[in-house]
Amino acid sequence: MSDARSASGRNRRNTGSDATEPVSVTKPAAKKQATATQPAGTPVPRPTQVLLAVVALVVSALGVAVASISLFFLHSWLLTSTEKSNKHPAKGKKALTHQQIIDQVHSVPKSQATASVVLVLALVFVAFAAYRGRYWSRWAVLGLWVLSSFTGALCSLNYIFAIRSSSPLAFKLPTFLSAVAFVVAVVAVLLRPSAAYFNQNKPVRPAGAPARGGLFGPRPAGGGGGLFGPRPAAGGASRGGAATREAQPAAAAGVSASGPDRSRSKKRSAEAQAVAKGADLARTRAKAASKSRRTEA
Structure with a gap:
């Protein structure tokens, strides 16, 4: 008898939970349906x-x-x-x-x-x-x-x-x-x-329109942006990100290749300047010695 009563109590609980479940499920669905039927372009009521x-x-x-x-x-x-x-x-x-x-x-x-x-x-x-x-x-x-x-x-x-x-x-x-x-x-x-x-009621910016920055904000890639913001690299914004990515390794390779040549040319120019200064100094000393000899004579 006790087993039968416990089983009947469980059945009542299950049936009660099943009866209450459709009510809780259908309420959000009704809300969603009400919002879906409302047109998107309806004017916002004035407060x-x-x-x-x-x-x-x-x-x-x-x-x-x-x-x-x-x-x-x-x-x-x-x-x-x-x-x-x-x-x-x-x-x-x-x-x-x-x-x-x-x-x-x-x-x-x-x-x-x-x-x-x-x-x-x-x-x-x-x-x-x-x-x-x-x-x-x-x-x-x-x-x-x-x-x-x-x-x-x-x-x-x-x-x-x-x-x-x-x-x-x-x-x-x-x-x-x-x-x-x-x-x-x-x-x-x-x-x-x-x-x-x-x-x-603020106007919505189109999807393809470039982003606007503040007065001192950074400039976006598509143009516009802040008045005093940092400008993008020359040619990077117009050619796109792919062009800049391709140009960066090439530029790095060019810098690394031309680095030793530039250092050598700088050394040569420095040596030439030192030789020229030494020659000018020797000429001035020779002129001074000749003037002193003439005055002694």
């Missing part, structure tokens, strides 16, 4: 961070446009601020006349409008590139932000702290929103999901 960066860039461009337009209606504020700064001019600078102040006030909105048009077009172009998933757009956002901060554009970092100034609200509010939106765009582009998204 929320990239969409946030695109919206922030558009908002920053709108803020720059509104701020530049508001300057045309703020002549009185520009006039008073220019007159205040003119009362205490910097060292080495003369105070402006009234006519010069008026001309400067009229020229400020025009110059800002020209710079703002270029900046708005750049922001919209970079936003469109980021939305399309261009790999270089994330670095373009960072570079444009650094450039605008150094040049004092209407979306630079300084206008975030200028919200406490006495400027009119029609000017400092759009510049504040533009600067904050630009910072949000830079942070959103540098986050990890955005970096992974742009790296997936």
